[in-house]
Amino acid sequence: MYGDLSARVMEVVGRFGTWQEVYSIDESFAGLVGDPAQLQAAGRDIRAAVMRHVGVPVCVGVAGTKTLAKFANRIAKQNPALGGVCALASMPAGHIEGVQQRVPASGLWGVGGKTASKLKMMGIESIADLKAADPALIRKKFSVVLQRTVLELNGTECIPHTEERVDKQQIMFSRSFSTPVTTVEGMEQVMAIYAQRGAARLAEEGLMATSMTVTAGTSRFAAGEGSFPAATIRFTTPTQDPIAMVRAAVAAIRQSTVPGAAYLRAGVMFNGLEPAAASGMLDVFGTENSQPDVGGVLGEVRSKFGSTAIGIGIGGLAEAPQWSMKREHSSPRYTTEWSELPVVRA
Structure with missing residues (x-):
């Protein structure tokens, strides 16, 4: 929502x-x-x-x-x-200056706590102090990014607007777990589900991927050595085939998962995207795209019967696994789901 x-x-x-x-x-x-x-x-x-x-x-x-x-x-x-x-x-100019003198530099867009601490050591505590600073000195001591901030405070436009790219460069499906996943089998299940959902997004947007990256991670604040496995799989031809993606994701995570490590998050990311219509290369060697349109069939079933109606292998579960993100307190989808429209009685 x-x-x-x-x-x-x-x-x-x-x-x-x-x-x-x-x-x-x-x-x-x-x-x-x-x-x-x-x-x-x-x-x-x-x-x-x-x-x-x-x-x-x-x-x-x-x-x-x-x-x-x-x-x-x-x-x-x-x-x-x-x-x-x-x-x-x-x-009034005097009012603006008064506010800038009262607000610390850390209250400014792009100035973090560590930068503000270093600025304070130079006697620059407020936004007004930063505005009056020498841009060349700020660049020398910090970066060109903070120099641009000083120039912009003085009315010189240095941060141009960025046009949104219509062509996507990547699609990611990433989630945190409600309870840690500690087994290789559990991580295989995670990747099977995430790869299918990522493949579904590709199909919905009419895209194919040339590579896929799988990642997982333990808490950075947990005691002991952390584990952050990651692997990139390159497909021989661009694909959106969920079977090929599930196989690749499961195999990759199986090799890099540390048994017993408490993984709290994982994700799959698809790169090298191109329109499915552009991927017209004839696959005569029986690689990823030689499979029937499994993704299209899965998508049609899910659109009619729900996202958990069908799946592939260990990812085809009717009930959400124990590690799934808890959604008991999610906001109702008032604007996109007919069954969740609010009812008003007078």
Whole structure:
């Protein structure tokens, strides 16, 4: 539900910008034009449109650079009197400077705790201090990334927007376990299930993969030596065949799993993606793509009878394994599942 609402919010925000960059599941940059009054009005329109069409409250920060826009968004969140919208160009310069003097450098986008500690040793404690710092010195002592932050604080745009790539480079299926998996057999089961689900995603999006990487890991904070097996399998021809992927994933994890280690997470990642229609090479040697369209059949069955209706080998379980992520407290899928629509009675 969170992902669906996020997509709806981003679509509404995108209507107002000359360009849009979805930065994360709950953050987006958009290009706006106009004078200070128009920018302030645009911010209010965005917030009102998202609330009207999606029903989600958002805060909007408007400024000349991404760093300053994030700073403006922070002001909007922490000052209820602004109504969720802060356009720096509409605020008195003295007020902005006062806020920058009070907020520590660690409160700035891109400045972590360790960096803030090092800055403090140089006498740079607040955002205002960082803004007044010498960009060349900051680059020498830290990095070009922090130098760009200083320049952006002073109104020089240094972080251009990134156009979203339409062609995917990889697909990943990764989860943490509710209880540790400590046996080789258990990890084989994990990989059988994850490889099938990853193959299903490839089929849904009409893609084939040229390679697959399997990973697993114990807790980095557990006592003793950790175990983080990883292996990459390259297919002789691009494929989305779940049988080939399950076999490869199970074989790879079997060789690298340490019996007795308490694995808390695992994943499969498919790389070298290309459209299935482009993978028209004739497979005369009986390799991965020589299998019938098992993935298509599995997909049709699951779409009619549910995701657990059918599976391959040890991954074809009607009931979720004990190690599966617990979902008793998941949010109802109000926006995407008819059976979970809320019922209102008057």
